[in-house]
Amino acid sequence: MRNKKKSVFKKYFYICASIIIISFTFLGAVLLFFASSYFKQEKKELLLYSANEIAQQTLSIYNKKGEIDVEELLHIYAVYDRVMNAQILLVDSNGRGVTCTKTFNSHNGGFTVPGSIMDKLDDEDFYEMGKLDGLHSETHYTAIVPVLIKGQPEYYVLVSMPATELVTFLKEIFRMFIFACLIAIIGVFVMVYFAMLGLVRPLREMSLAAKQYAKEDFSRRIPPYNEFEFSELSTALNEMAANLASSEQMRRSFIGNVSHELRTPMTSIAGFIDGILDGTIPKSEQSKYLMIVSSEVKRLSRLVRSMLNLSRIDAGEMKLSKSNFDVVEVVLSTIFSFEQQLNEKSVDIRGLDSDRVTIHGDSDLVHQVIYNLIENAVKFVDEGGYIEFSFKEDEDNVYISIKNSGTGIEQEDIPRIFDRFYKTDKSRSQDKSGVGLGLFLVRSIIKLHGGDIIVESVVGEYCEFTISIPNKNPGSKFIKS
16 A cells, blocks of 8 residues: 655645644743733732722721721722722731621621631731632632731731632633734735745746656756755756756667667678678688678677676776786787778877886776777877877876877867767767767776876867876886886
């Protein structure tokens, strides 16, 4: 059963939505906490202030009449009761009720403040949120202020307010907060939705382009974006598409060239051998045609070997078998194999009078490098031109240069001549048998040795390839012959 895939849009929209909801929830909790703290502080200040005012008026009546006038006090307490929606009690120093409003509704007491509360009282103000050890059936905010007569607390004024007002207050705050949040969340969700659409639009365009590339259609290009990351990615994808298109074109050209390279010599070989076997070719000519067959077989062998070497290098299976050998001797033996072509073009060979140059590397692979470079030089040297060799050395590397006169290479083609299957327009017209692997193989082998290859060219004058191979073996020195 396949796993259901989630889109990036939905995933990040849900993430943003979750963050927004969590943020608003946290904000609501903080708001309710501070609203509750503010409400409690306000109630405390209000109750203490009111209790002190009531205590002062109670003391005034006592001083005026010399005793507690319950009726007059109840009239005053009732005013505060209506304004504050609070319960006001007056008790003596022993906690016995003198008078109160609301619940107890007694002119002569009938209630007593628990001793545990009275023990906490002195001539200072007292405040508590609770039931006053059972005096109230529900939680109240209570402020207790002494009425000092001749400096002694003879009476206490208790102003109590039900804590349910806090719940009512918080419910109102919460209701307004939820209403505001719903409006804000809807607005934010709409903005996030369209913002996320804008963010994932480049990804969708890139996805469509990638699917098109997967179908080997590399014509689609991704437009530039203002965002740095998307701009970098779109540029990379466009470059990749261009490279893939070029590689696909070169691959098709390579397949055609390889097919031609294999089919043409094999047809020639089969034709010549059949002619020898059936007597069509006379015995006097057989040696000549056998030489052609041998040359064609060698050419096929080189092509197959190049392809096998590239395959092994790509797979990381190529192992170097290093030894000390004379690279000048390798160059000389390779030059002799092109003697006929060189004579036909009247090419002047220069620089082979060099001293013996011993390098440390894989002789077979280095020979292939030299062969490919000389083969290119022979193909592209002009009539009556020259091929020049030079050998140099420093503490780290041995340098081998192969330079030929001729049309050279255009500057715009130089960065790509080492690409797999790549052939310049000029080389296509001059080298119809090549498959565009020679220089790619050369660079791969040189890199495998830890060296490098560079090319210099002046159009209409010359082209020069210089390879460097690390001189890490003590035997890799110029040796005088």
